[in-house]
Amino acid sequence: MRWKYAGRMKRETRKKVWKVRDKRGNIGFFKYPYKRTKKSRKHRQMIVNEYLANSLAKSLGFPVANFKPAMVSGPDRRKVRGYISRRVNAKEVITWERAKKEVKYCPEWFVNDIKRLAQVIVFDAWILNKDRTSVNLVLYRDSTKEKYNWYLIDHGSALLGSPTNSPFARVKGFKHPQLKKSMRIPTGMKKVVLSNRSAVDEMVNRIQGLPESEITRAIDTVPKQLALTKRKKEFLRRLLQYRQKCIDLIMLDILDQIKQNKPGLL
Template identity: 40%
Template sequence: MSNRKWKFKKLLRKRYGREIWIVKRRDGTKGYLKIPFISNKNKYRLLVANEYIAAYLARKLGLPVSKLKEISVKGPGRIKKRGLLSIKAKAKEVIPWKKAQFHNSAQIERKVKKAELLAQLIAFDAWILNLDRTNHNLILHRNHPRRRYNWYLIDHGIALFGSPSKWKKRWSRKTYKKPRAYETTLHSKKARRSLTLRFPKGLKRYTLQHRSYTEAMVQKISSLSKREIDNAIKKVPKGYLKRAEKAFIRNMLLKRQKHIQQIMEEIFTKLQQQTVKKSKTRKNGPYLE
């Protein structure tokens, strides 16, 4: 993928310590280029590492994910900047999950291809400690209004090693030496029995209704070899992870892999309790969960 083929088209937004550009290739392919502010270079390398590892593991487990590539592009003032490119699907309609407005589980199964994989996302996100699965980072695409949507995942920058601004590595490393370390998230100093996961609108209920699909992902995660986990870490560009950081991520993935069945049982128990509580306080209402 030649860097010279990509050209700056538009500044999408500038916040959270980074710029996001819309860039375009000669063949019409578009992408989103995330560029860190100079003061956030150290955080950026960790976020890039999280993205590469999560993308590799997702593909190995059969989940569609956006293609990633580090490139340099000339922007305003012909100033060249380097960032992480996420390639947008080439389709007539490309939208975030939020805009689809599915009203029930039947609509999801009828309008989305490989819908069973959507119910498997919860296990993947729990394993890699991705607490930020939202309506905006699950992307749908199709070429005709009557066709079913394909989909793919984006934005895993605060999974795995976590957001550098939200936890201290020294504390986390010590915590993961404890016997029940798999209960702890990297995003908090508090140990939890289960993670507080976010869901795209409608997927919580869909997942609860199709727990057998989730069990299939639990089995796939449990069967993944140590070699594949090592290969995922090797996908990170050279110089972006220190030796101790690589070891930390590997240890976390292996510990959570070993206990993924118990982790998911605890998460499902919590989700069912939340659903019962809400059904008692609101008998009728829109399809939100």
């Protein structure tokens, strides 16, 4: 088998996540052993969120981790089925949280593609991702002389929400329990967002210009084995279209909040 258990993640995650490795030394982060329990069915919902968010992020031009189904040989050598978020191969790969202070205070000096980074908040607002914490943004580079590149990970609690905050069962229309929740953003990101307003507006336009067929296509990239029901597909399509239409107003609100040093509300 290609992937093997290489340790448990303790920090930076609230769930069971294994670090895994293959023969070539590639590293991945493995989620959600597949068992036929109620809890795992709910976990499947988070994998749906990951797939759909990844797919939408790609259509908007954001770099995201490669996320795929995989079999892993577990700590007891038994085979386990789940999903791997692949780590890029670079000399230094860290979460934003572990970056040095100067990187967080002056990202434009240390990080590539700052305009796109400023646009992430619009994407997160669209897909109801309140969890863009400092550990859900990854930086990487091959030498300390280079600026960092970055990519997004962990969209498990966006869209349909997480098992502990499962909106779908409770929603009627578009009253979504994730709504009015405050967004967490990485340290230093407020400045990046506020000093790149035109990039932020550009992403608002880009999301609003995304054709309906692109949303449907993204929903269809969710693997069949995740058993996403027709009802949930329809819910996701309507949720995304509804927020797409008013993302300009949503962003005005969020920008206003963060200017006042308050967390933006979804």
